Amino acid sequence: MIITKILSVTIVASSILLGANSLVEQAKHNGLVAIPTDTTELLKLTDPKGTITPERVALGKQLFFDTRLSLDGKISCHTCHLLDAGGVDGIPTSIGHRGTQNPHHINAPTVYNAVFFERQFWDGRSPDLEAQAQGPMQDKAEMAITKEEASKRINAIPAYVSSFKKAYSDDVKVTFETIANTIGIYERTLVTPSRYDDFLNGQEDALTKEEKEGLKLFMETGCTACHVGIALGGKMQPFDLSSDFKYNDVGDFKGDKDGLIKAPTLRNISLTAPYFHNGTVNDLATAVKTMGEVQLLVDISDVDADKIVTFLKTLDGRKPDTKAPVLP
Ligand code: HEC
Ligand code: HEC
Known part of the structure; x- marks a missing residue:
């Protein structure tokens, strides 16, 4: 009895709050989080172990671009994660060593903001960037x-050896693990704040009226059940909740051992087509409608899908320097 009372009081109180509150409060209430403007606050999220230094980031960037880290000397991380193209390769399924297609027909996800994901890879099999x-x-x-x-x-x-010494210490061993760790440290800096963050951080006019409407609809449709947090994604989630994804048979990817798939980040989403784990959907509005069908059992109209897309475009962020480094 007492519990019921407390509960109903809380519900009333929070709905009053919500009614009176601004869109920013509603967004926060739904679990949306801005990239902090304060560098110290940001580093708490991107660098919990305190490994980032300017020397390591510069070295990691060189390694990220260096094709000598592939057997035939033709492929680098940047081949599939183009920094000027949203951090992806823009094709349905990645092509690597000597023209080999990904055997599971997997689409390359973006490296931008990957530092915020709870797990790495579509099936979450890796714990961190390093x-x-x-x-x-x-x-x-x-x-x-x-x-x-x-x-x-x-x-x-x-x-390279001398750069590793400067970045770590004179007796550093340049092992495979040190190389991978240094690339991971560089990727920790690939964060892209956008107008959406400016808005959540208090700049009321950072979004237009239409974009705000889109944000509201995005939340009210239920997208924030999974696309939340700072990345608007990055956690393992169920897929095909309400109906089968039409292209499930393209490739043999079925998620992790529990059938969960990592919800991709929606940051820079307008730049990272084609969509879904097997790259089968080209157009963003169609991807939004597909999500309505397979995850939420709602038929999102074309008009509403366009409104949500208008909001999603505000997630296109300001990129760090994407220029190719000079290699040693
Ligand atoms: C041939 C293309 C290709 C190359 C080269 C490549 N990647 Fe990827 N990358 C992919 C694909 C495809 C996936 C998804 C694989 C999966 O989930 O099983 C991926 C996944 C990732 C992810 C996980 C992102 C997420 O959302 O989970 C990161 C981070 C990443 N790659 C960084 C790198 C780095 C660093 C290198 C270089 C050492 C690299 N990639 C080289 C195609 C490539
Ligand atoms: C129940 C969790 C859940 C809900 C709710 C949900 N999504 Fe997703 N979303 C996912 C997962 C998981 C994937 C990846 C599925 C795959 O590719 O196999 C995804 C993929 C996407 C993609 C493709 C991203 C890419 O990089 O390929 C877009 C766009 C998207 N969702 C937008 C939305 C929108 C808009 C809504 C609300 C209408 C929504 N989602 C609701 C979990 C969810």
Whole structure:
């Protein structure tokens, strides 16, 4: 009895609050979080272990762009994660070593804001960026190099060895793990604040009336059940909740052992087509309608899908320097 009373009082109180509150409060209430403007606050999120230094970031960027980390010397991380193109390759399924297609017909997700994800990869099999970076180098369909060969090549380039010493210490061992960790540290800086963040951080006029309407609809339709937090995604979630995804049979990807799939970030989403784990949907409004069908059992009209897309475009962020570095 008492519990019921407390509960109904809380519900009334919170709905009054919600009614009176601004869109910003509603967004926060729904679990949406802005990228902090304050550098110290941001570093608490992107660098919990305190590994980021300017020297390591510059070195990691060189390694990210260096094709010598692939067996035939033709492919780098940047081949599939183009920094000027939303951090993706823009094709349905990635093509790596000697033209090999991803055997599971998997689409390359973006490296931008990946630092905010709880897990890495579509099936969440990797815990962080440093661990993740070891995967593609060794993957037969991506860079196809061995740990030994990768570290041998870097150790044979004196300017690299000296950069590693400057970035760590004079007695640093330039192992495969150190190489991968340094790439991961660089990726921790690939954060793209946008007008959406400016709005949530208090700049009322950062979004237009239409964009605000889109944000409201995005929340009211239920998208924030999964696309929440600072990345608007990045957590493992069920897929195909209300009906089957029409293209499930393209490739053999079925999620993790529980059938969960990582909800992709929606930041920079207008730049990262084609969509879904197998890259089967080209157009963003169609992807939004598909989500309504397969996740929420709602038929999102074309007009509403366009409104949501208008909001999603406010997530296109300001990128850090994307210029290719000079390699040693
Ligand atoms: C041949 C294309 C290709 C290359 C080269 C490549 N990647 Fe990827 N990357 C992919 C694909 C495809 C996935 C998704 C694989 C999966 O989930 O199983 C992916 C996933 C990722 C993710 C996880 C993002 C997320 O949303 O979970 C990160 C981070 C990443 N790659 C960084 C890198 C780094 C660092 C390198 C270089 C060491 C690299 N990639 C090289 C295609 C590539
Ligand atoms: C129950 C959780 C859940 C809900 C609710 C949900 N999504 Fe998703 N969303 C996901 C998952 C999981 C994926 C990845 C599915 C896949 O590719 O296999 C995804 C993928 C997407 C993609 C494609 C992203 C990419 O990079 O390929 C877009 C766009 C998207 N969702 C937007 C929305 C919108 C808009 C809504 C509300 C109408 C919504 N989602 C509701 C979990 C959800």
